[in-house]
Amino acid sequence: MRLIMLGPPGAGKGTQAQRLAASRGLVQLSTGDMLRAAVAAGTPTGREAKAIMDAGRLVPDEIVVGIISERLDQPDVRNGFILDGFPRTLPQADALETLLAAKRVPLDVVILLEVDDDVLVQRVAGRYTCASCGEGYHDTLKVPAREGVCDRCGATTFKRRPDDNADTMRQRLQAYYKETSPLIGYYYAKRKLRIVDGMAEIDEVSRQIEAVVAGLPELQGAAE
Ligand code: AMP
Numbered sequence: 001m002r003l004i005m006l007g008p009p010g011a012g013k014g015t016q017a018q019r020l021a022a023s024r025g026l027v028q029l030s031t032g033d034m035l036r037a038a039v040a041a042g043t044p045t046g047r048e049a050k051a052i053m054d055a056g057r058l059v060p061d062e063i064v065v066g067i068i069s070e071r072l073d074q075p076d077v078r079n080g081f082i083l084d085g086f087p088r089t090l091p092q093a094d095a096l097e098t099l100l101a102a103k104r105v106p107l108d109v110v111i112l113l114e115v116d117d118d119v120l121v122q123r124v125a126g127r128y129t130c131a132s133c134g135e136g137y138h139d140t141l142k143v144p145a146r147e148g149v150c151d152r153c154g155a156t157t158f159k160r161r162p163d164d165n166a167d168t169m170r171q172r173l174q175a176y177y178k179e180t181s182p183l184i185g186y187y188y189a190k191r192k193l194r195i196v197d198g199m200a201e202i203d204e205v206s207r208q209i210e211a212v213v214a215g216l217p218e219l220q221g222a223a224e
Pocket of ligand 1: 061
């Protein structure tokens with residue numbers, strides 16, 4: 001199964017992609033995570049991307065398409081993947097189509113998570129993750145059961161993304177509406193788009209996504 005998680009920053013794409021990847025045995029492919037890893041490793045790509053990411057703008061298409069193209073050549077994606085944060089522009093969507101056509105694998109569905117803008121800013125400005133296992137938390141919406149201790153792995157060190165602040169968030173939202181939101185029409189026209197209410201509770205959003213996935217023709221065929 002091959003899916004795209006589409007939606008503005010803070011809509012819950014990463015959280016939901018992580019959950020669906022675990023429940024369906026898929027690989028989560030986040031270009032944001034890949035770029036942050038390149039920044040941390042100090043690679044030439046990372047050095048070029050850092051200032052752009054910190055400013056909340058989009059990294060050039062050729063860089064992210066190159067990263068995804070290499071990643072799709074690795075054997076672990078054969079059983080299926082969830083793209084989280086890619087494509088983000090129409091040229092990226094066209095490049096993805098070319099890559100998938102060359103591999104003769106179809107795209108099954110694009111799930112759009114819809115969330116109001118004021119909620120997005122609130123979600124993003126307070127979020128942080130466990131530095132050890134990556135579990136996500138929020139200053140007010142999801143605090144660890146024991147203050148300062150990760151619920152999942154017990155680690156006590158947490159980190160915040162430098163671009164998760166109100167100023168950069170405004171820039172990221174602008175980039176989303178200007179460059180990424182045209183993808184909604186692009187995938188609607190290809191009859192791939194499904195809309196999920198990203199304002200609901202995390203478990204309810206997961207339930208809606210599972211329902212969409214369960215209704216895909218590929219799985220219906222497999223059940224026959
Ligand atoms: P994310 O973790 O998906 O919120 O991405 C963080 C940042 O990485 C974005 O604000 C962009 O600067 C950059 N980025 C991630 N994915 C892409 C992409 N597909 N195209 C361009 N820039 C990207």
